[in-house]
Amino acid sequence: MKRTRVVVTGMGILSSNASSVSEYADALRAGRSGIRDITQFDTAFPFKLGGEVEVDDADSGLDRVSQLAANAARQALADSALDTADGWREETGLCIGTSRGPAISLERLLGSTCEVTNKTLFEEIPFHSIARNVGRILGLSGPMTTVTMACVSSSLAIGQAFDAIRRGRANVMLAGGADSLTNLSFSGFSLLRAMTRSVCRPFDARRDGIILGEGSGILVLEELEHARARGARIYAEIGGWGTAGDAHHATSPSPDGRGLTLAMRTALRQSELMPEEIEHVNLHGTGTATNDASESQAMHRVFGSRASEIPVNSLKPMIGHTLGAAGVLELAGTILSMHGGFVAPTLNTEELDPACDLNVVRGESLELPFRTLLSTKSAFGGANVAIAARSYGAPSTAVSMIQRSN
Amino acid sequence: MSRQVVITGIGPLTPFTAESVELWELIRSAETQHLTVDADCRVSDGNIVLPSPQLRQMDRLGRLALTAAESAIHDAHLSLATLDPEEVGIALGSGYGCLSTNADYLEGIRDRGPRRGNPTVFQNTVTNAATGYLSIAKDIRGPNATMCSGWTAGLEALDFGFYQIAAGRVETMIVGSADQLFPTLLDGFQTRGHLSASRRPRPYDRERDGMVLSEGSCFLVLEELEHAKRRNARIYAEVAAVGHRSTVKGDASYALSEAVLLALREADGSPEDVDVIVSGASGTASDRWEGHAMASTLGPRVDEVPMLFPKAALGETMATAGPLAVALAAMALYNGKVPAVQSPAMHDPECRLRIRATAADSAPELALVPLIDDHGNAAAAVLRRYE
Numbered sequence: 001m002k003r004t005r006v007v008v009t010g011m012g013i014l015s016s017n018a019s020s021v022s023e024y025a026d027a028l029r030a031g032r033s034g035i036r037d038i039t040q041f042d043t044a045f046p047f048k049l050g051g052e053v054e055v056d057d058a059d060s061g062l063d064r065v066s067q068l069a070a071n072a073a074r075q076a077l078a079d080s081a082l083d084t085a086d087g088w089r090e091e092t093g094l095c096i097g098t099s100r101g102p103a104i105s106l107e108r109l110l111g112s113t114c115e116v117t118n119k120t121l122f123e124e125i126p127f128h129s130i131a132r133n134v135g136r137i138l139g140l141s142g143p144m145t146t147v148t149m150a151c152v153s154s155s156l157a158i159g160q161a162f163d164a165i166r167r168g169r170a171n172v173m174l175a176g177g178a179d180s181l182t183n184l185s186f187s188g189f190s191l192l193r194a195m196t197r198s199v200c201r202p203f204d205a206r207r208d209g210i211i212l213g214e215g216s217g218i219l220v221l222e223e224l225e226h227a228r229a230r231g232a233r234i235y236a237e238i239g240g241w242g243t244a245g246d247a248h249h250a251t252s253p254s255p256d257g258r259g260l261t262l263a264m265r266t267a268l269r270q271s272e273l274m275p276e277e278i279e280h281v282n283l284h285g286t287g288t289a290t291n292d293a294s295e296s297q298a299m300h301r302v303f304g305s306r307a308s309e310i311p312v313n314s315l316k317p318m319i320g321h322t323l324g325a326a327g328v329l330e331l332a333g334t335i336l337s338m339h340g341g342f343v344a345p346t347l348n349t350e351e352l353d354p355a356c357d358l359n360v361v362r363g364e365s366l367e368l369p370f371r372t373l374l375s376t377k378s379a380f381g382g383a384n385v386a387i388a389a390r391s392y393g394a395p396s397t398a399v400s401m402i403q404r405s406n
Numbered sequence: 407m408s409r410q411v412v413i414t415g416i417g418p419l420t421p422f423t424a425e426s427v428e429l430w431e432l433i434r435s436a437e438t439q440h441l442t443v444d445a446d447c448r449v450s451d452g453n454i455v456l457p458s459p460q461l462r463q464m465d466r467l468g469r470l471a472l473t474a475a476e477s478a479i480h481d482a483h484l485s486l487a488t489l490d491p492e493e494v495g496i497a498l499g500s501g502y503g504c505l506s507t508n509a510d511y512l513e514g515i516r517d518r519g520p521r522r523g524n525p526t527v528f529q530n531t532v533t534n535a536a537t538g539y540l541s542i543a544k545d546i547r548g549p550n551a552t553m554c555s556g557w558t559a560g561l562e563a564l565d566f567g568f569y570q571i572a573a574g575r576v577e578t579m580i581v582g583s584a585d586q587l588f589p590t591l592l593d594g595f596q597t598r599g600h601l602s603a604s605r606r607p608r609p610y611d612r613e614r615d616g617m618v619l620s621e622g623s624c625f626l627v628l629e630e631l632e633h634a635k636r637r638n639a640r641i642y643a644e645v646a647a648v649g650h651r652s653t654v655k656g657d658a659s660y661a662l663s664e665a666v667l668l669a670l671r672e673a674d675g676s677p678e679d680v681d682v683i684v685s686g687a688s689g690t691a692s693d694r695w696e697g698h699a700m701a702s703t704l705g706p707r708v709d710e711v712p713m714l715f716p717k718a719a720l721g722e723t724m725a726t727a728g729p730l731a732v733a734l735a736a737m738a739l740y741n742g743k744v745p746a747v748q749s750p751a752m753h754d755p756e757c758r759l760r761i762r763a764t765a766a767d768s769a770p771e772l773a774l775v776p777l778i779d780d781h782g783n784a785a786a787a788v789l790r791r792y793e
Binding site for chain 2: 043101110111148163167188248251379384
């Protein structure tokens, strides 16, 4: 049976260093950071840095997280030119991933005694309000779903949307996620001692923690023939994805990276890609001692000796750890890098930790044409997701697939 | 996809049940199918398992889920230690997830300041903490997912698990849902006027006055058929398909019809094949949307197909309702009978259904589980009797 192929035909990006796809691509190539003092709330800690986003007030009645998602979704639709086709609302589905969801509305509701306000806030507090709000704004009537899996939320959303198309349940899916900076996150991660006191420097021997960010990314995933029939611009093909649990600890990854290893292998197998065909890996790279070392272990288990050769990076020093939005923002950034022929730098990282024996791209962007990539994310609860993508119609990939079929 | 997926274990934790046999006994008798309560329906703390010392920081949502998952695994006589942990996966659905724990954390930092929050509470402020704890407690290392599309999230977790097995990724999935009561939720539904003043849920009755909010967790053990046969497992039923659609309008009947038709189509079935419906009606105004969808998809046959109303007996358990209804459908198929129900005292013509009280002992072959929520989500599961 002919396998359904899924391609990316549009993107919407809202991050602390960009408010459009083109700005994002430029910022990543230039290594431009969006990290600055948070203004939305008083962090109550001496450390006040984060990746804060400027969002217009088009949807000001909604929780901030819905505003972020709606902005990115509008961009993605326009970028894909999908909204010029007849009947797109009926056949387009939506899958949103979020970690904190509408936490700001919950905080307001807990402090409010106004019955009218409370009625509105009560409608906002379920996680699913984001997909519902975005669906209403865009007038969608395809399947709308919401997933939540901490820092891999939007990666899972992309995986679910990919499966929906593979299963023939939709031709087009908007997929991604959103998370906003909140008191809840800033306080909680600070008290867990997961926050850096200086800068986020993944894989560096001196790394001391994460820096928080917010944002939203939405991809337009489309069945290949559907995209070709309407002459859509194709950014990349999603080959496959994998999810796996560490079964190790509530907040720390398995030191041997076993869950991530299985997630990566599943994504490769589904994509019909061999490990030696992967040219770039965008890692989670949070800047914590445990995450980065665990990822390095997983890289070595999957890629063997090539693990220390494949160019890898983390985008978090530029945009912060955007929690549930990290998966989509970083996959989108990596696909844009593939288009531009470069690997974005891991800012702030200088002296590699021997426990992270990887080829971390540092300093400036690496000019590198590449055609295959993996993007991996890990989360609280030991959840891991890896997504494999390739450039559409890449000659090397085409050859290897032909060879395999023979 | 040729791999068949079957249900081999059921763990229904509600304020009234903890094991599969208790759920069936509750629904089997028309006398016990209708709930009248004078207090909130909560799962007694005494019925919730105590996790190992390593997992003592689990919040209540996680403990509810662990209790139900253990009940399902026990019911399936499944020894996870004998399986490859990477060949077992887990999926959890929850409508409100960790919001109760988030409220606890936020109230703590509101009262004491952000620098005096409780980090142990914070690590439970992601809904997938519950999924993670279950994976640790049971050493489950395969696919791992947490869904939160409102009250259909439990059926989406079922769909995720179904697809992981059907597509050949793993042999076994532990899937289910959990939702719990907390003050913000009760206040919100009270303010919206959705709670029954009589404290008696009456699905499809013209005099129905709202839902009785309840809580719980229900887990199912799913296995690939040959895997289940090899270990001589009791097979309750086959999961034939799960469909999901949604709408941005208030009327969810069309979305539910679409979900039902999608599920029937993927199950290679048709509306004529449906032998029993396990309804999601809770006694609110929204019952009519389910009634319209059943009438439009099943046609004139709709009044002949026996229906069960688990929410009349168990209250509204939110995302847990879907897996609970699937559990009942599976047991009806396994036992070859559909218990009699009490018909509504007064039929509501707006619902377009006439509920009959008769029992059906005619060995149903195909069961339909429809479900909608107030957020525009609609889902439907189709189960087939295993020969």
